[in-house]
């Protein structure tokens with residue numbers, strides 16, 4: 001198998017580089033993390049982690065990213081990780097979101113987004129504002145995406161699970177920026193995905209290439225004229241990279257944009273392959289080789305759409321098919337803090353936890369059975385804006401059909417005028433919480449609480465049946481219920497952990 005890969009590499013690299021490349025695939029790239037600036041500043045995170053024995057080095061290329069030099073316990077098992085203060089991610093994998101350069105308030109599509117490394121990065125670059133559609137077609141991978149959205153406190157994201165190829169026709173000319181981080185033959189990440197060696201072949205590469213062309217086509221159609229599309233893979237074959245972009249250059253009104261990353265040794269895109277001269281513009285795409293840049297192998301192309309690509313009639317036809325399908329009630333009726341029903345819940349939470357009422361003004365809310373969810377207020381405009389290709393009612397109808405979840409659960413109704421705040425909401429709103437909080441005193445209690453147990457020694461002066469916020473060392477852990485036996489952790493099963501290690 002290695003011979004197959006080496007033979008392929010020899011088509012695109014000189015023999016010494018191909019050997020170096022094979023060698024680099026055997027060792028893992030350095031451990032890096034990205035600060036979740038939705039919750040903490042890079043400096044604060046560095047201080048926190050260094051105080052518990054980690055040694056971090058700032059990475060100039062990506063603001064808020066650190067190289068982990070010393071790890072006294074696995075960093076994924078720290079309370080800081082549980083609380084969503086950072087995301088473990090290779091440095092190369094941070095670059096597509098940087099190239100996309102999403103701006104606060106914009107409309108973004110991440111067409112193949114699970115497990116959400118880049119979607120959560122995009123969300124933080126947008127400061128939790130605007131609108132992101134994070135889509136993925138594989139349900140199990142979507143669960144991990146949802147977990148990450150909850151852990152990191154991402155409010156500006158709608159999760160969808162349709163074939164990414166459909167976006168171009170059902171939501172055409174809508175998005176300011178689209179990320180197309182496609183499934184690929186993964187040559188750049190063999191060190192962490194060793195199973196690639198079992199199936200890698202040039203036939204598989206061709207199969208991926210066809211799929212990638214379709215996803216890129218859909219992405220181009222979904223972008224607005226003048227919108228940006230970033231195409232990325234963690235592989236290095238020409239079929240899955242330059243040839244996919246060349247195909248799009250022939251079919252659509254697009255141009256390739258320069259990507260300017262400082263301090264990184266990358267190669268420009270290949271323009272001569274298999275004795276064939278390719279489009280010279282491909283030189284503006286970039287190839288990252290692990291033997292030159294100490295991270296995973298990646299390919300990135302930044303594309304600008306220069307004109308419209310979808311006619312109104314095509315879009316409407318697709319809409320008609322979807323609107324004839326069932327189950328499209330108004331699932332996501334978005335409301336502001338001014339709505340009476342929402343207001344009473346917000347008043348309750350503000351009173352309970354001392355949260356200033358002005359905090360709620362920047363969110364949209366929707367009701368889902370006995371729960372209230374909150375999201376970026378920009379979704380209200382996104383749903384209601386009319387645009388040139390689609391009629392507003394049809395759009396709302398469609399969005400109700402394809403969106404699986406929007407934002408994060410804020411609270412659940414428990415009994416008469418009482419609401420239980422969710423763990424993810426409490427963690428995100430931690431800076432505003434200043435009432436009915438307890439601070440745990442020892443690490444054993446933290447473990448009990450994070451594993452869903454009962455804290456026996458903290459009844460304090462709280463009323464039975466009330467919910468309180470539980471913190472440790474300045475980090476909001478989640479919500480607890482005051483019971484006769486003690487404070488019962490309300491951390492949902494999916495986020496519980498017994499694996500916390502405290503150094």
Ligand SMILES: C[S@@+](CC[C@H](N)C(=O)[O-])C[C@H]1O[C@@H](n2cnc3c(N)ncnc32)[C@H](O)[C@@H]1O
Nearest residue numbers: 112113114115116117118137138163164181183
């Ligand atoms: C390279 S991974 C994406 C990684 C992700 N962007 C991140 O940064 O965490 C490619 C993803 O494409 C998804 N996928 C494959 N075919 C798809 C399709 N037709 N439509 C949407 N997603 C698809 C896979 O489930 C997989 O999660």
